[in-house]
Structure formats: C-alpha cells, structure tokens
Amino acid sequence: MDSVPFGRSQGLPVARLRYATIDIDGLGIDLIQFTDPVGERTNGRANRPGSVHLCFKVDDFDAVHRRMEDAGYDFLGGDCTFIAGEVTPDAALGTRVAYFNDPDGTNLEIIEPREASPTSRDLIPLRGLRRVPYPRRRCIPARLEKAVARLRS
Known part of the structure; x- marks a missing residue:
C-alpha cells in the first residue's frame, strides 16, 4: 500500500506499507510493516x-x-x-x-x-x-x- 490519505487516517503524513490479514473465525489479525515512515x-x-x-x-x-x-x-x-x-x-x-x-x-x-x-x-x-x-x-x-x-x- 502506498497512500497519503491512508497515512493521514493513521496520523502519519503517508503510509507505505506491506501487510497481510488473517481471518480466524471472524477475528482479524493484521501484520503490518511500515516502510515509510519506518517506526x-x-x-x-x-x-x-x-x-x-x-x-x-x-x-x-x-x-x-x-x-x-x-x-x-x-x-x-x-x-x-x-x-x-x-x-x-x-x-x-x-x-x-x-x-x-x-x-x-x-x-x-x-x-x-x-x-x-x-x-x-x-x-x-x-x-x-x-x-x-x-x-x-x-x-x-x-x-x-x-x-x-x-x-x-
């Protein structure tokens, strides 16, 4: 993902990230790696x-x-x-x-x-x-x- 609007929704100037979402019987687990800005x-x-x-x-x-x-x-x-x-x-x-x-x-x-x-x-x-x-x-x-x-x- 590479998105200024999504970054702003997270309180960041931009969001460049890689992610994977796991759904286990309705429980969502997101694994997220921000590449910019790096935390x-x-x-x-x-x-x-x-x-x-x-x-x-x-x-x-x-x-x-x-x-x-x-x-x-x-x-x-x-x-x-x-x-x-x-x-x-x-x-x-x-x-x-x-x-x-x-x-x-x-x-x-x-x-x-x-x-x-x-x-x-x-x-x-x-x-x-x-x-x-x-x-x-x-x-x-x-x-x-x-x-x-x-x-x-």
Missing part, C-alpha cells in the same frame, strides 16, 4: 498502557515450552501456574502460562487452561512452531507463517 521497535512491556497481547492455547504446555526453549526462543520469565489466592475464578486454578515477545516486541503467551472457561475456549490454538531467522529467535505460530512469509517477500 521504532515497541519494546512493549505487559504493564505498558496500550500494549498488545496475543494468547495461544496449547494442549501440552511442557512439550511446547520445552520445544521452544530447545529451539532457542526466549521467555520473559519463568512459566507460571495459577494458584488459589492469586487468581479468580477458581476454574482458572492450575492454568499454566509463559510469556515471550515476537521480533517486534509484541507480547505473546502460551497457555494451557485447566478447565474450559468463556475465555479459554476462544483462544487461538498454537499448532506448530518453527525457527525464525532473527539474531534472537522468537516464536511465530504456524498459522501466521504464510502471512509472515508474504511480508518478507
């Missing part, structure tokens, strides 16, 4: 207002976490299991999570919910992982690989 990496932190957070449901937390570590993916901290007194509702007790960033600094999470809840059934399933060629490798869910490949071409 800075977000270096987002979970507590930063306006930060984005995508969560990927996994069926075997230990296997996925181990596979990611073995492949060189960096987690922001240790994994966490929700315990009584720290989380509500009780249906979330025993849920396991771990957080990491994509190459642009977007906050991402893998989660293995213990019980079905209104939020856990709507999570995007993480079906596969692959290495990505960045100096510090990060995880890209397999469902997004084609869109990322389009951005790189």
Whole structure:
C-alpha cells in the first residue's frame, strides 16, 4: 500500500506499507510493516498502557515450552501456574502460562487452561512452531507463517 490519505487516517503524513490479514473465525489479525515512515521497535512491556497481547492455547504446555526453549526462543520469565489466592475464578486454578515477545516486541503467551472457561475456549490454538531467522529467535505460530512469509517477500 502506498497512500497519503491512508497515512493521514493513521496520523502519519503517508503510509507505505506491506501487510497481510488473517481471518480466524471472524477475528482479524493484521501484520503490518511500515516502510515509510519506518517506526521504532515497541519494546512493549505487559504493564505498558496500550500494549498488545496475543494468547495461544496449547494442549501440552511442557512439550511446547520445552520445544521452544530447545529451539532457542526466549521467555520473559519463568512459566507460571495459577494458584488459589492469586487468581479468580477458581476454574482458572492450575492454568499454566509463559510469556515471550515476537521480533517486534509484541507480547505473546502460551497457555494451557485447566478447565474450559468463556475465555479459554476462544483462544487461538498454537499448532506448530518453527525457527525464525532473527539474531534472537522468537516464536511465530504456524498459522501466521504464510502471512509472515508474504511480508518478507
């Protein structure tokens, strides 16, 4: 895309960008790379207002976490299991999570919910992982690989 009007709609003088849109059951995810004006990496932190957070449901937390570590993916901290007194509702007790960033600094999470809840059934399933060629490798869910490949071409 190369558009002055679209750039202005984004509060920018112009928008030259490459993008891919993924539709998952009505949930749209846009992967955007601005080539002009080029932005800075977000270096987002979970507590930063306006930060984005995508969560990927996994069926075997230990296997996925181990596979990611073995492949060189960096987690922001240790994994966490929700315990009584720290989380509500009780249906979330025993849920396991771990957080990491994509190459642009977007906050991402893998989660293995213990019980079905209104939020856990709507999570995007993480079906596969692959290495990505960045100096510090990060995880890209397999469902997004084609869109990322389009951005790189």
